Amino acid sequence: MAKQWWLRYGLAALVIGLAVFAVGCGGDEAAVDGGAAGVDTPAGQALLEDRCTQCHTLDRVTSESKTAAEWQQIVGSMVSKGAQLSSAEVDTLVAYLAEMYGP
Ligand code: HEC
Structure with missing residues (x-):
């Protein structure tokens, strides 16, 4: 038993x-x-984790919810601060951010 x-x-x-x-x-x-068609989710996530964590933590980014235009502006301003992204990588990342952390 x-x-x-x-x-x-x-x-x-x-x-x-x-x-x-x-x-x-x-x-x-x-x-x-979770990405919509046209959003390269794995690449966007990799860029975010690789290039956006040098100066602040990831939740500085992931706590936001913004439109694609706003993300474009933020990523642009991070690049001018020193984030290492080519313009193609900016596009990938902005599409990913807008999809995952949109309004
Ligand atoms: C070279 C350093 C650096 C890198 C790399 C960087 N950031 Fe930032 N980020 C900052 C600084 C400094 C602030 C604080 C700005 C302030 O408080 O005025 C900030 C703040 C932010 C904020 C808060 C909103 C704001 O405008 O204050 C967001 C969102 C953000 N970063 C997103 C990103 C993303 C997305 C990436 C990757 C593309 C990134 N950051 C990479 C330096 C960086």
Whole structure:
């Protein structure tokens, strides 16, 4: 009897663990695949994490919600402060920011 109890307990723990794991992964996927057509989400995210964290933390950026025009202006001003982005990278990043952190 004791054996069965442990078996059931173990199974329940496994199921709960898998559910938590699945929910966690689902959230990540939504963040990564959430881009609309034409938005290179993985590239935008990589640029954001790579080029926008040298002077301040990421939440300085991700706490904002702005239109594409406003992001364009902010990214432009960050470039003039010293952010390392080519103009093609600015376009990718602005599209990503507007999609993920829009109004
Ligand atoms: C060379 C340093 C530097 C880099 C790189 C940088 N920032 Fe900034 N950022 C700043 C500074 C300094 C401030 C604070 C400006 C202020 O308070 O007037 C700031 C503030 C901000 C703010 C707050 C709003 C504002 O205008 O004060 C946002 C949003 C932001 N940065 C986004 C970005 C993004 C997106 C990137 C990547 C393209 C980036 N930053 C890269 C220096 C940088």
